[in-house]
Amino acid sequence: MKPSTCQKNCQNALRVADQLCQGRGVRLTPQRRQVLEILCDHHKPMGAYDILDLLKSELPAAKPPTVYRALEFLLEQGLVHRLESLNAYVSCIHPEHPHASQFLICRDCGEVRELESRSVDRTLDSALKACGFAADSQVIEVTGRCLRCTERDPS
């Protein structure tokens, strides 16, 4: 994807976020929007303190709680995801519909892809049902090499 296209996607993602929040009657304040923008611009997993460093260039008074509060809001609204195995955060590709999170994390290029496999979802659900476990959240994170990196350097 060309930089210009990516820029465009980011702008678009922010517009979608604006609309979603407006529709839900919640406030995407400037700080929250800035944090989301940072995550959208990179679209790589970023640690809270990485975000903080970038945020400081726009908001020098920013401190850890500033970032964590924004992240808390964005997570609640499904606009970003948390990657448990990296202690990191990434913006959501399509926040307009909720989905169980399934992530493929490339250890070479750092790209994070959302798998969204309905069949994985269904299979896991039925396994949970079979043993009487009432799930309220699930984490699926696979680390490895993405197709592009494998093709670039098949080793």
Added chain:
Amino acid sequence: MKPSTCQKNCQNALRVADQLCQGRGVRLTPQRRQVLEILCDHHKPMGAYDILDLLKSELPAAKPPTVYRALEFLLEQGLVHRLESLNAYVSCIHPEHPHASQFLICRDCGEVRELESRSVDRTLDSALKACGFAADSQVIEVTGRCLRCTERDPS
């Protein structure tokens, strides 16, 4: 499970660990064994510093690296698992054969169960294959309420 039975299982788990390590030509040193014993005794997710506190009663000089080194070894040998969504560690039920980790974590009683669903495994594998992703590790962690807790208090 009665305490006596649990005790027995713990002793058994340690013996199995001894044998596995001997067979592999690696050393289950006293420190490593003590950490494993602590995890087996509880068989709940425990943080590294929880383990450290208990370890100190036997080994007062223990410090964070003491625990983390033991955990590193035990993880390598498949004797314990790390729960990414809790930053915690738990002893493995059957270390004798390797398996992709799939955990059910009860938020009420804290029990951790290994799901080991072959169908989930297969479904995920084929989804990964379909998009050309070469996995080298995977995390599946489901948080919710176990059957026992649901039956005890259906709310």
Added chain:
DNA sequence: AATTGTTATGTTATCACATAACATAACAAA
């Protein structure tokens, strides 16, 4: 038994991630 390479442990300091607690400010509804 002495040498030597390797693996394990001891020790200090510090990094990285996250939140508690309390004060102030902005907002929105009456």
Added chain:
DNA sequence: TTTGTTATGTTATGTGATAACATAACAATT
């Protein structure tokens, strides 16, 4: 304009993990 609520500012600290370097234990030789 008051009042309740939500958001932000600020300080400090809690929690999880590792870097870096020194020493000790072990195991395989000669």
